[in-house]
Amino acid sequence: MGEDTVFPDTDLIAAAIGGDRAAFEALLRRHYDRIHGLAWQLTGSRADADDIAQDVCCTLVEKIRYFRGEAKFTTWLCSIVFNAARDFRRRRRSFAGLTDRLAVLAGLTKAPDGRDAYDAIWLKSAIARLKPAYRDAAVLVAGQQLTHAEAAEILGVAEATVSWRMHEVRRIIGS
Numbered sequence: 001m002g003e004d005t006v007f008p009d010t011d012l013i014a015a016a017i018g019g020d021r022a023a024f025e026a027l028l029r030r031h032y033d034r035i036h037g038l039a040w041q042l043t044g045s046r047a048d049a050d051d052i053a054q055d056v057c058c059t060l061v062e063k064i065r066y067f068r069g070e071a072k073f074t075t076w077l078c079s080i081v082f083n084a085a086r087d088f089r090r091r092r093r094s095f096a097g098l099t100d101r102l103a104v105l106a107g108l109t110k111a112p113d114g115r116d117a118y119d120a121i122w123l124k125s126a127i128a129r130l131k132p133a134y135r136d137a138a139v140l141v142a143g144q145q146l147t148h149a150e151a152a153e154i155l156g157v158a159e160a161t162v163s164w165r166m167h168e169v170r171r172i173i174g175s
Helices: 009-017 021-043 046-066 073-106 117-124 132-143 148-155 159-174
Strands: none
Touching: 009 021, 009 046, 009 073, 021 046, 021 073, 021 132, 046 073, 073 132, 073 148, 132 148, 132 159, 148 159
């Protein structure tokens, strides 16, 4: 399809759904920063965001054909990233204790190298201390600039619930 900046998302999406690999690659290049950025905001870890972004890029190969245009492409994409991050956190909780013990036993633990200084700051910030439901709403609305309706669609809750959660976030962070 040539230079990806020339074609609007709608053209790239249609071509990607039709099997055009160049269009799919252009679409990924165009939206990779959003994918990675949202994953980083949701996890607070660059390494985890890298893993999630890679997973999302791989799953998009199959999922792109299910995009119907009922929501904006960026909203649909955010929902895929959100679900991938949620699944990642679930897997991590399941295996965290085992892998930590095995890493210590095998001598595979790495010394901190300072690249994730942002992670430490993020974890200590107010947003990291929020309950997961509030944090997820805040990341989607404030971090990704989605509307309350778009965030509600991704979270599977009513728009009023997102509005209430954002009200609570403001109250908690403001106090």
